[in-house]
Amino acid sequence: MATRDDASATSVWEEITAMASEDGVVDLGQGWPDFGASIAAREGAARAMLGDGVRANQYAPVRGDARMVAALIRYYAATGFDVGRCERGTVAREECVVVTASATEAIYGAFQAATRGGGDGTSRREIVFVEPFFPWYKAIADDVGAVSVVVRARAEDGFRVDVDAVRAACSRDRTALLVMCSPHNPTGHVMTQDELLGIAALAEDLDLTVLSDEVYERSVFGGRAFTRLATVGDMSARTVTIGSASKLLNLTGWRVGWAVGPKRLVDPIKSAHSLMSYTAPNPLQIGVAEALEEISRSADGAVSSDENAAVMFENANALERALSDVGLSCFSPPGGYFLVCDVGKTGFSDMEFCRELAARAKVCAVPMSVFFLPSPTGDVPRHLVRFAICKVPSTVLEACARIREHAPYVAP
Structure with a gap:
């Protein structure tokens, strides 16, 4: 049986999925790659x-x-x-x-x-x-x-x-x-x-x-x-x-x-x-x-990054520059498929920011609070948002352009 907290997390994912599927939305929420399949x-x-x-x-x-x-x-x-x-x-x-x-x-x-x-x-x-x-x-x-x-x-x-x-x-x-x-x-x-x-x-x-x-x-x-x-x-x-x-x-x-x-x-x-x-x-x-x-x-006896990683690295850099341009700070990732951004200075919670971003700029991201255990003391971070960087560069660059264009709404 799902707990109230589990049900809440499920509803967030359902809302994010719905936002990502709307016409014209650039989906940087879901972590599946749209390029580089072997x-x-x-x-x-x-x-x-x-x-x-x-x-x-x-x-x-x-x-x-x-x-x-x-x-x-x-x-x-x-x-x-x-x-x-x-x-x-x-x-x-x-x-x-x-x-x-x-x-x-x-x-x-x-x-x-x-x-x-x-x-x-x-x-x-x-x-x-x-x-x-x-x-x-x-x-x-x-x-x-x-x-x-x-x-x-x-x-x-x-x-x-x-x-x-x-x-x-x-x-x-x-x-x-x-x-x-x-x-x-x-x-x-x-x-x-x-x-x-x-x-x-x-x-x-x-x-x-x-x-x-x-x-x-x-x-x-x-x-x-x-x-x-x-x-x-x-x-x-x-x-x-x-x-x-x-x-x-x-x-x-x-x-x-x-x-x-x-x-x-x-x-x-x-x-x-x-x-x-x-x-x-x-x-x-x-x-x-x-x-x-x-x-x-x-291979030369160690794990080496592949060409897909090089694309994601560039995507992370481009997205970080765009978010920085509108006054937000990011945590430059050493690896993986995602970029985490601090949206605290906007005055929005993570979920509110994701709603505004999807509604105004037509860009979908994920509130980081769904990646934490529910806390009875209420100390789950509500100021972090995750962007997927495992997308073709043109998709990420389009998201960057929209973030800059709609900055007065998403990063007031």
Whole structure:
């Protein structure tokens, strides 16, 4: 049953979706890319669907199509992470991988497994994550009967991860799973080496399992480095890494994701996957495999930003200039799909600003308050707005022109 707060958040999303669908509105609200969908993946999937192979359009194994699993192992190795480190060579690398019907399904399986307990009488029910957060974290936690515990990343600190606050929120007895997301949705923060080392240290001290949501891993800007949490210290033995074709290849409609990690953490995700969707679409897995193989051939041992990231970086810069021109300040994102803006000086709340922006300038954005847990003390920020930058440059430039033109109304 939805709570009053859940119903309120749902109504906000419904209103934003309705505004975005109105005629003539430039939609910078919804975070789906309208450019850059992998050609290699699409051509590979088309060949699989139209070719003579009998199995290509039938069920794949629950763990994933053999070519897809092998491509994932190669991709991670080519970008600096030997999946075999998760088990130190005691099991086959293939058993450290599962392909799911979206990263969301992989996250669901991980949350469910973490809160079931191991039959030893423990009752760890808390899932800890950073807010603002991807809304599905709370929704899934609610659905599996877990308790959401959040640690706030503050705008005035550039949305950095407060490792000390994370440590204070975690407990050896209560914490079932610690969730980290880098590059972060919705702020774009990319975890620094100090943050990664701090999270690794507290996970070891408290014997925690960590889910590392890395779906935006190739969307890092300005030459910044991206480091996988599983490659820090001994974290490979306690980390589930989540990836997705939705963001890696700009194919959000394909619903192909994956989880990589120790067999003991991946197997429960595989079991949940077998009961929910059974297997991800086979020809689409084959297409994704081709794209991963293409990336691997040119990789140099580390995750590198792709050409889509370069477009989004320019979009972020253009949009930030436009918002600055009308007197608003932004938080320059190191990565991800979004730009966060502070609209406090307008006198509008985040939702009021989004309504005015859609009505006056015909530009749609999202109030950031929907990415926070409801607070009984009323301290949820109401002055931040999120813009999607994962759009063709002409769309973003049109939004910029409209923001400048209608500045007296949207930024009085």
